[in-house]
Amino acid sequence: MANCLVVLIAFCLAGILGVFGDLCPQPAALAPSCTCATLAEGVGLSCRTVRDVSDLLGALRLVVGPITELSVSDSPQMKNFGLESLEEVPNLKELQSMMLFRVVINMAASPKPLNFPKLRMLNISKNGIRDFPPAMLGNLSELTYLNLSHNAMTSVFPGHFDTLKKLEILDLTNNKLNYIPPLTFQGPVKLRILKLGRNALRDLSPEMFKGLKVLEELDLSQNVIRYLPRDLISEFKDLKVLNLHRNWIIDIPGNTFSNLTQLDRLVVSGNGLKYLSADSFKGLDFLTNLDMSNNGLEYIPEGLLDGLKELEVLNVSFNRIKNMPVNLMKNLKSLRRLDIRRTLITFVPGDIYGLVTPQSNVRVLQLLS
Incomplete structure (x- = not known):
């Protein structure tokens, strides 16, 4: 009886291995x-x-x-x-x-909805896609990641993403988008990361991002944005990263980012920035990384950095700054890296604008080179 049981177990194991071990055909x-x-x-x-x-x-x-x-x-x-x-x-x-x-x-x-009910990740980048039917994504209710980058899309509309209730990451980088209508992204209410870099976006509609209440990262780099309406990003209570690198922004009015209370990293490098007010970065209490490099700034207003007590990295290199307020950095107790290379500053005070104190944490200084 025992021998029969052993044989039976061996037979079952062989069957299991046969089912799960030969799922792939022979390479030949x-x-x-x-x-x-x-x-x-x-x-x-x-x-x-x-x-x-x-x-x-x-x-x-x-x-x-x-x-x-x-x-x-x-x-x-x-x-x-x-x-x-x-x-x-x-x-x-x-x-x-x-x-x-x-x-x-x-x-x-592909005019009909795709019927892959368990699909979570879809990457159809670099395929020359110019447009796709709004219904195409209609049945992908489990999708969490969608990559449409490096295509030739000129437009997206409300309805394209409405059924993607579980979508967390949407990548539209490097297309030819020049305008995004209001409410386009109201469907994917769980969206955390939205990448719109390397497009041709110029005018941002007031309700373009309406509904994105849990967004954590927004990439608008390498577009032709001239102005960032304050109301446009006012809902982003959880936003941690905002990338505006290489646009045409010349001015950041006061309180532009005041509602972004959780912002950790702000990139405004490579614009034509000329003007900042003392309140341009007001409300960014948890900002740790600020990049203002490669702009046309000639001066830094007094009080600009006063509220940035968590700032660790500050980059103002490659600007036309001649001098900065004496105590500009007195409140930057957490600063670890400062870059003021390739500016017109010819003299740096011994305490580096109030930065160097017995309590300072600064580790890397890139000054005049």
């Missing part, structure tokens, strides 16, 4: 450009330089178990590839992560 059976790996929850398939859609679909069908991760890259030779064609493959119903990188997706061939 796959296309030369595809690799397959067994994962904790299914199978991961990665293909590069695929020449034809039929080759990709054939590789997908050879996989025995559910495919949970799919990566297709560097395959611009595939013609008229539509995302809808992937729905023909039954073992993609458990898909959780999909990356289609440099594939040249034909959005006209």
Whole structure:
């Protein structure tokens, strides 16, 4: 009886190993450009330089178990590839992560909502996408990460992202967006990171970011923004990083950022900044990193830094500043790095504008070079 039990257990173990150990086909059976790996929850398939859609679909069908991760890259030779064609493959119903990188997706061939109910991560960057139907993302209710960067999109509208209630990260970097209508992002109420850098945004509508109450990071760098309306960012109570690098902003009026009470890092470098008021950074009580480098600033107003008691890094290099108020930095007890290189300052007082005291923490000084 005991021997029979041992045989039965061995038989069951062999069956289990057969089910979970042979999910991937033999490498020789796959296309030369595809690799397959067994994962904790299914199978991961990665293909590069695929020449034809039929080759990709054939590789997908050879996989025995559910495919949970799919990566297709560097395959611009595939013609008229539509995302809808992937729905023909039954073992993609458990898909959780999909990356289609440099594939040249034909959005006209994908007019219906994608039916991947468990998809959490979707990266379709660098595909020459000009537009996509608002309904395309309609069934992706579990999506938390969406990357549409490095495409040729000229517009996004309210409705594009409305159904993505769990979306946390949206990357629209390096497209051709010049305007974003009000309420475009009101759907993804859990959005924490929004990347809009390297576009052509000029005028920001007052309700452009309405609904983004838990946003933590906003990248607006390398656009052509001239003015940042105070009401535009007033709802960002949890914002920690704001990147405005390389825009056309010449002035920061007082209290512009006063509602951003949790802001940790502010980048306004590479603009045409000429004017600051004593209240330009008022309310930024928890700011630790401030970058004002590469602007046209000629002076720093007295009191500008008074409320920045948590500031650790200050960069005002590559400006036209000739001198600064004597006690400009007297309240910067946490400052560890100061950069005033390539300015017109020819003399720095011994206490460095009130910074150097027995209690100061400054570690790195980059002064006149």
